[in-house]
Amino acid sequence: MSKEAMTAKAMKPLPVHPLATILPRMSDGEFAALKDNVRTVGRIVDPIVTLDGKVLDGRHRDLICCELGIERRTVEFKSSWGSPVEYVYSKACHRHMTDSQKACAAVGVMEARVVDGKKRSAENLKKGTRKIADSGPTIGSSAVVAAGMFGVSPRYVDYARKLKKLDGKLFEETLQGRTTLPRAFRVVRRREKMTALKAKKPVLTIAGKYFLMPPGDAVARLSELPRKSARLIFADPPYNIGVDYGRGAAADKLEPKAYLEWCTDWLAEGRDVLTPDGSLWLLINDEWAAQLSMAATGLGLHLRNWIIWVESFGQNCSDKFNRTKRHLFYFVRDPKQVVFNHDAFNRQSARQVLYNDGRANPGGKLWDDVWHVNRLVEPDPERIPEFPTQLRCDPIKAIVAGCSDPDDLVVDPFNGSGTTGEAALSQERNYVGIDLSPKWLGLAGHRLGKVGHAAQSLDELERKSIQ
Incomplete structure (x- = not known):
């Protein structure tokens, strides 16, 4: 010694x-x-x-x-x-x-x-x-x-x-x-x-409840939901570029005017379904980003962030720059009252990770408005075979955690593979999924059944309008 x-x-x-x-x-x-x-x-x-x-x-x-x-x-x-x-x-x-x-x-x-x-x-x-x-x-x-x-x-x-x-x-x-x-x-x-939520609401026996509405168009199905009932809507709609979602490629190749009118209609229904402090997130391609942003703000939604969604393994283009990004819009009904849980979007800063700078905020910092996301491709275990446009679950989980609270209602008008549903149910939120395709609703139901409890009707979700 x-x-x-x-x-x-x-x-x-x-x-x-x-x-x-x-x-x-x-x-x-x-x-x-x-x-x-x-x-x-x-x-x-x-x-x-x-x-x-x-x-x-x-x-x-x-x-x-x-x-x-x-x-x-x-x-x-x-x-x-x-x-x-x-x-x-x-x-x-x-x-x-x-x-x-x-x-x-x-x-x-x-x-x-x-x-x-x-x-x-x-x-x-x-x-x-x-x-x-x-x-x-x-x-x-x-x-x-x-x-x-x-x-x-x-x-x-x-x-x-x-x-x-x-x-x-x-x-x-x-x-x-x-x-x-x-x-x-x-x-x-x-x-x-x-603490207040736990005292006010019953503890869910499993992660959350979900209800997949019968196959139908987003406009019609959104109109059937109670007004001011959903705290969060996440939408990744068809991009009108000719992708076959089960009804042929032509169904995703409308005339520009018709496509814009349809998007405006479902955005209007989505706005009415949101709670006063709710948010609507929209993921869209280059061709329609500007038009849909204007359509949403024209309906009275307020843009909080325009996020660039950058993907690895982008699409190669023969005579123009390769496509490696999408646009993620974060809209709210009322900018003065929003649900924004900072912890869901927090990370260590470069001063902490790279430079070991003593001036760094020990609490880290919020994410930037450019998100780098690994594109979901084969043979990734998260990938569902045959589904053409599946998103990674992690960024959607962050959105769900950051813009809703446990037992809130989350809605996806374009349910697809059920990624939004999994993100919601795994974090004790309730979920409603809408889709045109019976096939994809069936596959999504199988996926969601592993993380939540299927409700037999909307009433089972026990979510009333928030005035």
Whole structure:
């Protein structure tokens, strides 16, 4: 055993004063750098300041002394130095803290100021030098002072104070820089939402319920669904390029005017089926992207994102650039009230993955508006034989998770192989599928039966209109 290890085992760190925990701990890199410096010098330059035998300033220096076996130098805090809270603040390197960390640290200062003020007021009352009504600083006044000390807004400090009340563990994670206040609050809101949903709705015995409507056109079948009943519609319609979906290639080669009118009709029905906070996602090709976007917005839908869906193994073209993309439109009924669960679309940033940049947001970032998707081709095990236009399930799962909640109704007017249904049922959503082809409805029913429970009617889905 090394000398350092033996000494570290013999020396124990001093207890830490609660006021010292107002500020975040050093990062691993900062601690290692300080430790190397102390090892080189052979001593700690600044003494460890204690208050009532507990470390007020220098908790990291104390740990290093224990680990390196260096003599610990301490000095007891003196009242002539002022308030212990102000002293801790004066030692803070808060320029290296994020705004979220500053707000959390300000909460600690604010609470300590209130406690300290009440203590002094009580002492003055005993001496008869203060009126009873004058009870010292309030939470509000202390928040303003603490916010000013750390250079953040009082509102942001109040935001952090609410987080501490709601979830002390998440507050500590934020103080230590492992997440941010906005991301922490999203976690809290998501958890509260899930708790409310579980209390309000019965727990499904299996993943979800599905109903495949009798074979029929999307316009007619959508008109049969209850108004304002679906929180999410995902549509990957025929592209009018002559694909044989079972009725011959000519059925997918309408006159442009007729095709646009048909698309406008089913978009209008889809709009009416959506809940006020619902969304409609449309995947379409180059030829019809602009026209259908205008048709949807003309019907009163609002475009939140125009996403480029880039596929590997694109289609080779002989006399123009190869086709490797599609267009994914994200429409909502009302831009002021939407269901958007950030966690479903979250990923690590390049700063985290590639550059190991300390400035990276520890919570990652939202997806970009260009999605790279591996095209589903043989012999991929997910591929259903013979079906001409099957999509991968993973991106649809993300859309379902991000734009709906458990037990919500998800609708696909072009059910096809049932990919949207699998994405919905596997995440505890209910599902309605519409398709012209009896053959594909049969195959999709077999697929969906493995992940959900078939309803005998729409009424079984127990989803009423949301006003």
